[in-house]
Amino acid sequence: MASPISVLILENDSNSVFDLVREMKANGLSPLYRVVESSANFEATVLEEDWDAIICSTRAPFQSEISFFLKFLNEKKIDIPVILLSEPEDFHKNLLYMKSGVNDIIDRKTLLRLTEVLERERRELVYRKEKNTTETFLYQSLKEIQLQKFALDQANKVSITDANGIITYVNDAFAKITGYESFELLGHNHRILKSQNKSKEDWAKIWESIHKGKVWRGEILNTKKDGSLFWVDTTIVPFIGTDGSVFQYIAIHHDITDQKLAEEQLTHDAFYDNLTGLPNRALYLARIEQKIFTYNIQKDGYPIVFCINIDNFKRINHSLGNESGDKILIIFSERLKQFSDKDAIITRLGADNFSILLNHLLSIEEAVDYAYRLFEFLGDPIPLGGYEIYLTASYGISAFGLGGKEADVLLRNAEIAMFHAKSQKVGTVAVFNQAMQEKIHFQLEIQNDLKKALIHNEISVFFQPILDLKSNQIGHWEALVRWRHPQRGMVSPAEFIPLAEDSGLIVPITRFVLEQTANVIEEVQIKKGYPISIAVNLSPQVFYDQNIFHWIVDLHKRRGIPYSSLQVEITESLAMKNLSDTVPILSNLIDIGVKVALDDFGTGFSSLSYLEKLPLSILKIDKSFLNNVHVGNKESFLLISIINMAHDLGYTVVAEGVEELEQLELLQSYQCDEIQGYWLSKPVPFPEIIPFLDQFYKKETS
Structure with a gap:
């Protein structure tokens, strides 16, 4: 904004x-x-x-x-x-x-x-x-100061010290928040509260500033008498006598403990696994990037990534239940921490996948030895519900260099090595190397077929409706590209979209999607009269290397497509990759009337700090946030916080992946604006859109 x-x-x-x-x-x-x-x-x-x-x-x-x-x-x-x-x-x-x-x-x-x-x-x-x-307010006569102090006492937590910092006055509100009686504070300085976030050097700078007559404001983490902590937003105002020297200080404190705790909780939930408390994938990738940066600069601390998957974990869930499975995952993560040294970074990548980042091993041989020692340590049985559960795991190792020089590549290759180990025999260790290029060859084959697909009209576009929960109208759709391979059948977008981006084929695919989208808008809105707005996903290559703004302007001029009938969807990683380039492009699109949606919110790692800087219209909550959401649980509080935060920033909120009526009802109660998912409809081809709308509105009017 x-x-x-x-x-x-x-x-x-x-x-x-x-x-x-x-x-x-x-x-x-x-x-x-x-x-x-x-x-x-x-x-x-x-x-x-x-x-x-x-x-x-x-x-x-x-x-x-x-x-x-x-x-x-x-x-x-x-x-x-x-x-x-x-x-x-x-x-x-x-x-x-x-x-x-x-x-x-x-x-x-x-x-x-x-x-x-x-x-x-x-x-x-x-x-x-x-x-x-x-x-002007504070530097008045002593009589006025007394009146002001009375007013401050009624609404704030106030303490006054002499020129040496000795407390001479506290009001009841300040004494109450500290847990001390007033007489216990008088005659002491504020060091009695044992500030936790200010060093001696920090306090020296603060004293130097206020001693010169300057007002200071900042946040302080203090300690109560019982040892618990509390946050205050403090303003310290020095009072200067006729001789020009400071004779006392008045400190006005606002309790911001609840606000700080809420911020910490939101940050923790966004970057840490709720079950194990370990960093999630987004934070883990950031840590790997830090280690790679350090290694490139200092040539010390060789980054090695271990990917660990518990063998046959689904069988445990099916036989003992998900609750027991969660307990095992917690115990497993604790054992990983017990075995690893203090510099190791451990994450739960999801489900039964874990990863460890080390930078103290000197060779691949040491890494393999480390993996087998960890294998033995994790082999001790886990007592649970009268059973002794024996776990094995498959390990993949990816070392900086051959295994990749970027965080996501290093982790991906460790996962490839782990899947390779698992395909050979459970409970084994594999190091990513050239022998695993079969997978890459397969990807190249798919990539070559994808080039032919554009020529042979194998690519099509399906459209998934989005329901406005307040008006109960369908005005928005998302364009989703599909590929029917002549031999393999329907190929998952998760398989071919990354390959299209790597090869540059995403550019003609996106142009094709835009043209198909224009066909729908012409037929549904211009001819049939149904209001419609269709979102097109943008990849980084299309967004940065091609002028998407000019594409849309050309579509408008050439085919008369209203700007308001088009949306673009970008991911968090795309948005944060280069903020200085992203903002002007998005601003230009919004200026002409194109809505901008941030897709899969919560799956990146810079959204909370940069969200307010992005010119957006719509925030799409990733479907992972709907998993295990029930009234009153932690996931529901996180979901409510995200919706409220988006509304405060003026964004429309769309929840993706809604598959159950219970999810829909919860989202309605949380004031979510729109929903998208199989509960409403799977993506449908172009010819089915108008019959779908006719049937939908027929139900509404009947």
Whole structure:
């Protein structure tokens, strides 16, 4: 969602103004701007709005008026940062401008730092205004301070110290949150609360700042009298005497413990396995990337990945039940941790698949020996429900280099080696090597057949409806590509889409999907009158290497397809791969009316920190979030949190993979907007769309 900013632009070159506005929009800003083309209009215009910044050209006629502008702002006590738009060769002039009070200077030829400078100056402007407001409020007479202290006591947790940091006053709310009585705190300093997130160096910097009369604000993790922890958002305000020295400090605390715990829980659930507490695949891949980066820099710590699969685990689940199976997985994960050294990184990849990342072994031989020693350690029986369960596991090993030089490749090859070991004999160890290229040859065969499929019209597009839970209408569909192989029959998209992306065939496939989508829109909406909007999935290659924006504009001009009838779906990994490139492309699509959906939310690892930076319309919750969701359990709280978070950001929420009525009813109660899945319909071919809609609306009206 774009961030609004109000800017006064002093420039008489319309092209330059256009470049400024375009640069701001491309980098996530939504500028509200006024252009002044002559200095005569400056005084009246600058007083009309509460501007966040002034961008002033150093060209005529403004060049000679810059000092006047600065003087006017200073005399009127108007605090607005002034940023000059200058030629890069005017170094000496720019230096004089900076000395005269200009906040920053931007190279008009590149505008590279424009957004960064605007956001920085706006933050500092907000800070100055808040600081001035706070100082005005607090630096009054002692009588006024007493009145303010009374007001603060009613709504906040307050403590006051003398110039040496000794506590001289606490209100009841502050004493209560600490677990101490007031008399136990008086005469001590705040070290009695044993801050957990601030070092001695941190406190030294804080004291240095407030001793100079500056207000400090930050989050502090303190310890209660009973040893439990609590978080406070604290503002420390120094009081300065007539001699210019600080004579006391007032600290205003807001309890943010619940907020912090909720954030920690949400983060934990997003990146850790709920059953075992181990890192999930997304976090594990990030850890592998870190180790590879360290090895490339230092040439120390050779990354080796072990993939471990429990043999015949489905049989255990079927015979003893899923609850017993979960207990075994927990015990198995604990034994992995017991055997491994403290530097090992262990993950549960899913189901009965685990993985270990080590970087202290020096050779493949040591890795194989490690795997067999682990095999023996895990062989001890597990007592459960009157039985002794003996487990074996199959191991795959992938070492940096031959096994891959990227995190996902290294892990994938370890899994390939594990499946190879399992195909030979359960309870064995295999190292990824060239002997396992049979699988790759098979993939090449499929890839070659895929090239022929485009020529022989074996590729088709199916469409899956999406139901609006509030209106009970079907207005949205997702286009899904299908391949019927002449010998193999229907080939799973999971098999051929990655191969299409690797080979570049995803480009003509996507063009084909767009054209088929246009056919549906023409028939269903333009001719039949049913409102429809169809989403097309975009792969990284199509998104970055091809101009998807121009494809859609061409489709609109050539075939009259409304922009509002098209959606694009991107994955988290695609969105986060290069945020600076992603945002402008998505913004351009949204500007012309194309909706943008983030698909499979929750399967990537940067969504929580970057979600608010992406220009999106729709958030699609991955079907894995519906697994084991019941009212009141942890999964349901996570699902509710995601839906509420998406709504707060202004996104429509679509739940994928809805297969049961219970899931639908839960999603309705959680205020989910739309659902997609087999409960409503499997993907259908083009000729079945209108009969499906006719039948659906016939039921609705009957």
